[in-house]
Amino acid sequence: MRDVSSDVEGSGGARGAAARHDLGQPCDYYADDVGFRGKLDCVTRTDTAAWMVDWKTGNVREDPFELECGSLLLKVNRPQLEDIKGEYFWLKTGSAGLRYTLNDHARYYEKLVNLRREAETYLQSGEWLKKKSPLCGWCDVVKCEHNTKLKRLAKEGKL
Numbered sequence: 701m702r703d704v705s706s707d708v709e710g711s712g713g714a715r716g717a718a719a720r721h722d723l724g725q726p727c728d729y730y731a732d733d734v735g736f737r738g739k740l741d742c743v744t745r746t747d748t749a750a751w752m753v754d755w756k757t758g759n760v761r762e763d764p765f766e767l768e769c770g771s772l773l774l775k776v777n778r779p780q781l782e783d784i785k786g787e788y789f790w791l792k793t794g795s796a797g798l799r800y801t802l803n804d805h806a807r808y809y810e811k812l813v814n815l816r817r818e819a820e821t822y823l824q825s826g827e828w829l830k831k832k833s834p835l836c837g838w839c840d841v842v843k844c845e846h847n848t849k850l851k852r853l854a855k856e857g858k859l
């Protein structure tokens with residue numbers, strides 16, 4: 701096991717944290733057997749408590765999933781943390797979002813495992829379910845009926 705504690709968090713700058721398939725096993729960000737990796741925008745912490753902020757440039761859309769993933773990475777890399785809180789900061793409105801308590805790490809891990817299983821099913825079948833989401837505007841699969849990337853680029857005068 702390699703210690704990546706110096707790479708776990710950033711303040712102002714994003715750094716990486718990663719976990720092996722097994723919850724509780726930190727690893728190098730680029731390890732071959734990495735199970736999950738992510739970058740945390742801003743973390744302020746004591747030895748046992750942490751507060752995360754995730755800067756958001758898009759429209760306000762409260763869904764704690766990304767914060768849950770960030771807290772899982774923090775917990776894996778700093779198991780002594782007992783209390784993690786986090787929130788998004790919405791740059792368009794200049795306001796902080798809801799503050800979440802993010803300590804249910806086993807549940808967050810299970811969510812990720814289920815997502816991975818779902819992706820493996822699609823990989824095996826060769827058919828990927830199309831799920832319309834706000835990220836369709838940044839997706840490279842422009843032939844998908846849900847894709848809005850070209851529309852977005854045209855609106856931004858980038859075509």
Ligand code: SF4
Nearest residue numbers: 830831836839844847
């Ligand atoms: S545009 Fe991309 S992200 Fe959106 S549903 Fe289609 S394939 Fe999925």
